Amino acid sequence: MPVSGADEPARLRRVTRTGETDGDGDRNGNGGAEMIRVEGLHKRYQADGPEAVGGVDFVVARGEIFGLLGPNGAGKTTTIGTMTTRVKPTGGRVLVDGIDVVKDPVAVKQRIAVVPQMSNLDRTLTALENLTFHAAYFGSPRRDRRKRALELLDRFGLGGRGSDKVNKYSGGMAQRLMIARALMHQPKLLVLDEPTTGLDPQSRLFLWERIVELRELGTTLLLTTHDMLEADRLCDRIAIMDHGQVIANDTPRGLRRLLPAEQGLELLLESPTDPVGRFEQRADVDRASSTDAGDGRWQVRLYGGGDRLPDAALAVTREPGGPTLAEMRRIAGTLEDVFVHLTGRDLR
Amino acid sequence: MKLGVRSQAFVALCERDLWVTVRHEPVGFLAQSLLQPLFFLFVFGRVLPEIGQARGAYGAQLMPGVIALTVVLTALQNTALPLVIEFSFTKEIEDRLLAPLATWAVAIQKMVIAAFRGMISGVLILPLASVVLPGGINLGGASVGAFVVILVLGALAGAAMGLVLGTAVPPNRISVAFAIVLTPLIFTGATFYPWASLARLQWFQIVTLFNPLTYVSEGMRASLTTLPHLRAGWIGVGVVVALAIFTLLGVRGFVRRAVD
Numbered sequence A: 001m002p003v004s005g006a007d008e009p010a011r012l013r014r015v016t017r018t019g020e021t022d023g024d025g026d027r028n029g030n031g032g033a034e035m036i037r038v039e040g041l042h043k044r045y046q047a048d049g050p051e052a053v054g055g056v057d058f059v060v061a062r063g064e065i066f067g068l069l070g071p072n073g074a075g076k077t078t079t080i081g082t083m084t085t086r087v088k089p090t091g092g093r094v095l096v097d098g099i100d101v102v103k104d105p106v107a108v109k110q111r112i113a114v115v116p117q118m119s120n121l122d123r124t125l126t127a128l129e130n131l132t133f134h135a136a137y138f139g140s141p142r143r144d145r146r147k148r149a150l151e152l153l154d155r156f157g158l159g160g161r162g163s164d165k166v167n168k169y170s171g172g173m174a175q176r177l178m179i180a181r182a183l184m185h186q187p188k189l190l191v192l193d194e195p196t197t198g199l200d201p202q203s204r205l206f207l208w209e210r211i212v213e214l215r216e217l218g219t220t221l222l223l224t225t226h227d228m229l230e231a232d233r234l235c236d237r238i239a240i241m242d243h244g245q246v247i248a249n250d251t252p253r254g255l256r257r258l259l260p261a262e263q264g265l266e267l268l269l270e271s272p273t274d275p276v277g278r279f280e281q282r283a284d285v286d287r288a289s290s291t292d293a294g295d296g297r298w299q300v301r302l303y304g305g306g307d308r309l310p311d312a313a314l315a316v317t318r319e320p321g322g323p324t325l326a327e328m329r330r331i332a333g334t335l336e337d338v339f340v341h342l343t344g345r346d347l348r
Numbered sequence B: 001m002k003l004g005v006r007s008q009a010f011v012a013l014c015e016r017d018l019w020v021t022v023r024h025e026p027v028g029f030l031a032q033s034l035l036q037p038l039f040f041l042f043v044f045g046r047v048l049p050e051i052g053q054a055r056g057a058y059g060a061q062l063m064p065g066v067i068a069l070t071v072v073l074t075a076l077q078n079t080a081l082p083l084v085i086e087f088s089f090t091k092e093i094e095d096r097l098l099a100p101l102a103t104w105a106v107a108i109q110k111m112v113i114a115a116f117r118g119m120i121s122g123v124l125i126l127p128l129a130s131v132v133l134p135g136g137i138n139l140g141g142a143s144v145g146a147f148v149v150i151l152v153l154g155a156l157a158g159a160a161m162g163l164v165l166g167t168a169v170p171p172n173r174i175s176v177a178f179a180i181v182l183t184p185l186i187f188t189g190a191t192f193y194p195w196a197s198l199a200r201l202q203w204f205q206i207v208t209l210f211n212p213l214t215y216v217s218e219g220m221r222a223s224l225t226t227l228p229h230l231r232a233g234w235i236g237v238g239v240v241v242a243l244a245i246f247t248l249l250g251v252r253g254f255v256r257r258a259v260d
Helices: A008-017 A076-083 A105-111 A127-137 A142-155 A171-183 A201-216 A228-234 A252-256 A276-280 A308-318 A335-343 B005-024 B026-050 B058-088 B093-097 B103-132 B144-168 B171-187 B195-200 B202-208 B212-224 B232-258
Strands: A034-044 A051-061 A065-069 A091-096 A112-115 A189-193 A220-225 A237-242 A245-250 A263-270 A287-294 A297-304 A324-330
Touching: A034 A076, A034 A220, A051 A065, A051 A076, A051 A091, A051 A220, A051 A237, A051 A245, A065 A076, A065 A201, A065 A228, A076 A091, A076 A189, A076 A220, A105 A112, A105 B005, A112 A171, A127 A142, A127 A171, A127 B005, A127 B093, A142 A171, A171 A189, A171 A201, A201 A220, A201 A228, A220 A228, A228 A335, A237 A252, A237 A335, A245 A252, A245 A335, A252 A335, A263 A308, A276 A287, A276 A297, A276 A308, A297 A308, A308 A324, B005 B026, B005 B103, B026 B058, B026 B103, B058 B093, B058 B103, B058 B144, B058 B171, B058 B212, B058 B232, B093 B103, B103 B144, B103 B232, B144 B171, B144 B212, B144 B232, B195 B202, B195 B212, B212 B232
Parallel strands: A065 A220, A065 A237, A112 A189, A189 A220
Antiparallel strands: A034 A051, A034 A091, A237 A245, A263 A297, A263 A324, A287 A297
């Protein structure tokens, strides 16, 4: 743990004792082992417009970190918008803790907390007041609010900065304060929309640690991201979204298994014309595909059994008039590769 | 008494707003709501009579209208401006929308606080006028009950108008919208003269009946002075109808902005 101090585990235990997770009766779930159930979710913002989400189904189990992964415009934010009661589905249903978000939005709001992409902190208030008033909205008694707020400020590295106005906060501090605020009313489900976009590496690591810590304390986490590494590192399960649909939903390891069993090789080649034909002709290459990388460069993917691929690739570059090799790497089974495999294009 | 989850959230939202008014922006609030009426009272009620451009008693006639104007405008601005800013720039509204109460209740809460601010400013005009106006103020024959009723209803109506404005107008046009709405509102609201005195300008007299402020001004006149005014029944109908229509439209606009 490069960022947090050595006393971290002790702090965790203390927080657990003060009741981080579901404890009291009325907060006990009625969704059984499921925290979220999304069934046939459709959303169209304008009657004659395109569907932002077109038939999404998935289930998030209690206590897991679930990731919605996909490029911008894939429908991730719309999907979580329905769970946070800010987007009304045009079809299907969404249950949070067993409660229909359309039928009883207030009960859902009591169970969730949301950390948005952009700061929506109360700029007229100090950091501490941001936390205490938020807790007041959820009916937390005055003395508890203050105690918990100070505790959370500490935990998120903002101890001593409680009386600052939040407009003095940097992006990373604002992000941490928003998470602290979200935890003030002890939500069962924490929704994080692109939590680390725009953060420096250190803040990102710090946040990842806090997220994992929350799961250990029993909170269910749903996060959206277009960062493959983040999804891979954090999530117990990932739904990959594209064009308003879930195109795969599994553990990171399970998703990697979607990649073809054969070996893959990715080449970056310089060539005036598409060189893919030269590879397709070879008996030691089962499949080849290419995309124009611009500037006279081509990205070529080769698939085949055994260890023959690198030799095949080098052989082609030695052919008369053959392409020049700029880069070669094994398709090692990153989530990025899974995404490319499923959609035929890069995430960004 | 133990409050329900929703009422508790409603009260807490009010607490936050009152805290901000008192603790973080008292000067801004007072300046925003009292500076304009102060100058109206000073220029129309003191300067004009002193330089012989108006009758000496004009100030006393003016005060009820200035109170009405202050109450309605303060309430209006205290819903419209924050809503525009919170929905589009600071997104501060989001934390309220996630509080455990219905979306429409968040809109009503905004109205209640804005109306409260309007009422405070309206009441503060009384001591202000007693200092600024040459003859002070004379509240003999004033009806406190009627004053409170018109103060509350007028402030709520102003807040409801602000709710409509703040949710219906796109943020990049808000300054234009304010100019287009506020100026006619101020000058057709029977603020600076009793409505009855417009009899010789009948078309204008009729126009002013479409301005909710007219009923609040006349209500203030009725409750605080012995000046001629609209019949109490008409004042009541005017204010209540305006309040109902604008609340309905405003809450609908708010819910549309809040939930996609």
